Amino acid sequence: REVVLEARDVTKHFTVRGSKGSAIVRAVEGIDLELHRGEIVAMVGESGSGKTTVARLLSLYYPTTGGEILLEGKPVSHVTGRKALKYYGQVQLLFQDPFASLNALKPIRHILGRALKIHGKARGAKQVEERIHELLTRVNLTPPEQYIDKYPHELSGGQRQRIVIARALAVEPRVMLGDEPISMLDVSIRLDVLNLLKKLRDEEGLALLYITHDIASARYIADRINVMYAGQMVEGGSSEEVIHDPQHPYTRLLLDSSPDPGRGLEGDQQSLFDEVGDLGEPPSLITPPKGCRFNPRCPFAMDICNEKEPEKVEVSPGHWAKCWLHQEGRADLLKQRNIQF
Numbered sequence: 072r073e074v075v076l077e078a079r080d081v082t083k084h085f086t087v088r089g090s091k092g093s094a095i096v097r098a099v100e101g102i103d104l105e106l107h108r109g110e111i112v113a114m115v116g117e118s119g120s121g122k123t124t125v126a127r128l129l130s131l132y133y134p135t136t137g138g139e140i141l142l143e144g145k146p147v148s149h150v151t152g153r154k155a156l157k158y159y160g161q162v163q164l165l166f167q168d169p170f171a172s173l174n175a176l177k178p179i180r181h182i183l184g185r186a187l188k189i190h191g192k193a194r195g196a197k198q199v200e201e202r203i204h205e206l207l208t209r210v211n212l213t214p215p216e217q218y219i220d221k222y223p224h225e226l227s228g229g230q231r232q233r234i235v236i237a238r239a240l241a242v243e244p245r246v247m248l249g250d251e252p253i254s255m256l257d258v259s260i261r262l263d264v265l266n267l268l269k270k271l272r273d274e275e276g277l278a279l280l281y282i283t284h285d286i287a288s289a290r291y292i293a294d295r296i297n298v299m300y301a302g303q304m305v306e307g308g309s310s311e312e313v314i315h316d317p318q319h320p321y322t323r324l325l326l327d328s329s330p331d332p333g334r335g336l337e338g339d340q341q342s343l344f345d346e347v348g349d350l351g352e353p354p355s356l357i358t359p360p361k362g363c364r365f366n367p368r369c370p371f372a373m374d375i376c377n378e379k380e381p382e383k384v385e386v387s388p389g390h391w392a393k394c395w396l397h398q399e400g401r402a403d404l405l406k407q408r409n410i411q412f
């Protein structure tokens with residue numbers, strides 16, 4: 072399938088200044104990512120893992136420190152002016168809070184009409200009106216007449232997020248970057264919004280990056296899952312494989328702490344994390360641990376984990392993990408301990 076958006080070895084460092092001088096925050100390092108047409112890819116991790124920084128880098132909100140971002144094969148990391156505007160039209164960012172990202176003083180007709188006019192997607196009052204009706208229908212706000220003259224505060228959280236999605240669609244994007252797009256919605260309507268995003272993938276071939284801390288929702292919506300820890304991607308593969316056959320201890324931790332009732336531990340298999348008690352906090356990105364960044368929290372940490380960073384290892388076609396257990400035959404350790412990994 073056609074690759075629409077790609078990140079190659081993308082890095083972002085920030086310099087922070089304090090009373091004791093300046094320090095470098097290694098927010099994101101070595102990110103490789105491909106988004107295909109008609110595909111939803113999830114990026115899962117705790118808060119502070121760098122997920123939002125990745126979304127902001129891909130939307131060109133932040134410049135990269137290293138690496139390259141490509142849209143349809145063309146480098147875009149340093150585009151400016153008209154080329155940057157064109158990029159913003161093709162790659163749309165959806166924010167967490169649908170209320171804060173809509174102008175509370177304007178009705179839906181104005182909010183959607185403005186997006187259409189700014190990007191030259193409709194001309195003249197009649198065409199703009201027709202396109203607004205079409206957009207509302209595409210996001211299942213029907214009949215459109217019922218919504219077009221309302222203000223954001225007159226809509227529910229789920230309806231507002233649909234307006235945010237409709238406004239993004241007005242620009243006819245190739246890609247949407249959803250940064251926790253359902254986390255501020257009522258639990259009862261989250262599924263509706265996820266189903267709408269799936270529909271846009273299936274019917275319109277949209278490519279979507281779905282950023283979340285919730286691996287259960289990633290499993291529901293995504294074709295592929297990437298797991299982020301402390302600014303790096305540590306595992307990636309098809310959703311089924313990552314969920315049912317995780318190959319990185321951190322992914323296993325996420326799954327064990329997920330409320331998804333469909334997945335539990337069976338028989339005498341023990342949880343990797345039963346024996347370590349308090350798992351502590353994610354590490355500082357100013358002074359990240361040497362070697363594997365997960366080593367202070369990992370029950371399998373070996374000497375080499377504290378010294379050298381592991382490479383990516385492909386454990387099955389398209390499924391990889393960045394962990395020393397998969398190098399030099401160390402994954403056998405897990406089998407010996409009868410631990411499902």
Ligand code: SF4
Binds near residue numbers: 372
């Ligand atoms: Fe644990 Fe070592 Fe694998 Fe890191 S490389 S996840 S510390 S076993």
